[in-house]
Amino acid sequence: MKHDDVDRALGQASRASEPVDPALLARIAGTLGASVEPVRPLPSSAALVSRAAATCAAAAVVSALALGAYGVRIMSAAQVLAIFPAAAVLIVLAATFAVRETIPGSPRRAPAWAMPAIAASVFTAAYSIAFDDYRTPRFLAQGLICLRAGLIVAIPTAAAVWWGLRRGYVVNRAAAGLTQGALAGLAGAVMLEIHCANFEAPHKMVWHTGVLIVAAAVGALIGRFRKS
Amino acid sequence: MIRYQQGDPAAATELVHRLGPQLHRFFLAQVVSRRYADDLLQETWLRIHQVRHTYRPGQPVLPWLYAIARHIRVDQYRKAQRTALREHTLEDGADFGRAAADPPSAMPDLETLLADLPESQREVIAMLKVADMSLEEVARATSSSVGSVKQKAHRAYDRLREKLTALGLGGRAKGGAA
Structure with missing residues (x-):
């Protein structure tokens, strides 16, 4: 046959x-x-991505300035070049992932979980290139402070991103939560890059990247268990 | 679809009559009762109506529409599962009328043919063959990659080939279409 x-x-x-x-x-x-009436279609994807990315970047910069931009002041030019351009690209990428989850039938080039995985890999690679201090004094105590600060920034960012994308329609709540959480987590991680003056590579690899991972995971869980 | 977004009632009627039958067959192909498929169809159109602003002019309609239909089906299935945990249902009775109304036929209907396939494969075959969507469109509707859709379709075809051969319908299918 x-x-x-x-x-x-x-x-x-x-x-x-x-x-x-x-x-x-x-x-x-x-x-x-x-009951049919004219409706206003969603703005273009580019407009939605720009809006979400701008929200994330603004949250990171404003919160870092409020807390003090101690980290970026003592960074070398090479360190700034290793971290911030990559962070900008990741913010746009994360915003793209978040937007596509709110428009039914959008093309998917990669699964939602790829976004935090890519971001964590890029940040880890950038840290390993730009920072060579591998000592870990007060690893847990300092790390928890950074993780908490990053997540505190991520929470209002997530709310703002959700508000900006509220007119969309989510067909996979876990994926939408994960991508929006990752975008909000990026805001927290970038804020830490500007604010945190701890240049130990393990600290950045675990705790700064951890903000992104935890925010994405919490977003996925909230999406998964949120009732329609 | 653009006229529908602009508030043209005739466009809504035309869309329902053009796409409603294939959406209904899509739901039936998920091995649900006819009554349940009717409910899903109504629910899907109501949701489409609510979120019609999310359709992007210039983009294919079917992936957008089937992504919503698929979401409604999964959502309703989960709700039904939760309800089933709390109460006994007369599930057999829901299919009673349908069984009586089935016309005698040598070729099983689509629901019967696809009944043994895993849900994800059934869904892909229903979109490819009932809605006549392309691989790219199915990938968009199911939030997956074209490669994944191809793989599911390939596996489904292998199973269907086995089933049709076991039923002795390989030659009949060929002859029937000639």
Whole structure:
């Protein structure tokens, strides 16, 4: 039996299925027709991505300035070049992932979980290139302070991103939560890059990247268990 | 779809009559009762109506529409599962009328043919063969990659080939379409 034979069988089987009741279609059409009004389509994807990325970047910069930009002041030019351009690209990428989850039928080049994985890998690589201090004094105590600060920034950012994308329609709540959480987590991680003056590579790899991972995971969990 | 977004009632009617039958077959292909498929169809159109602003002019309609339909089906299934945990249902009774109304036919209907496939494969075959969507469109509707859709379709075809051969319908299918 060949591929075409299965095609033909499926075609015949499809025709053998019971047709839908025309009265049902008429009833649905009547209901829709009675309440149809002009609607304003969503802005373009580029506009939505720009808006979400700007929200994330603004949250990171404003919160870092409020806390004090101690880290970026003592960074070398090479360290700034290793971290911030990559962070900017990741913010746009994360915003793209977040936007596509709010538009049904959007093309997917990669699964949602790829976004935090890519971001964590890029940050880890950048830290390993730009920072060579591998000592870990007060690793846990200092790390928890950074993790908490990053997540505190991520929470309002997530709310702002959600507000900006609220007109969309989410068909996969866990994926939407994960991508929006990752974007908010990026705001927290970038804030830490500007603010945190601890240049130990393990600290940045674990705790700064951890903000992004934790925010994405919490976003996915909230999305997964949120009732429609 | 653009006219529908602009508030044209005739466009809404035309869309429902053009796409409603294939959406209904899509739901039936997920091995649900006819009554449940009717409910899903109504629910899907109501949701489409609510979120019609999310359709992007210039983009293909079917992936957008089926992404919503698929979400409604999964959502309703989860709700039904939760309800089933709390109460006994007359599930067999829901299919009673349908069984009685089935016309005698040598070729099983689509629901029967796809019944043994895993849900993800059934969904892909229903979109490819009932809605006549392309691989790219199915990938968009199911939030997956084209490669993943191809793999599911390939596996589904292998199973269907086995089933049709076991039923002795390979030759009949070929002859019937000629």
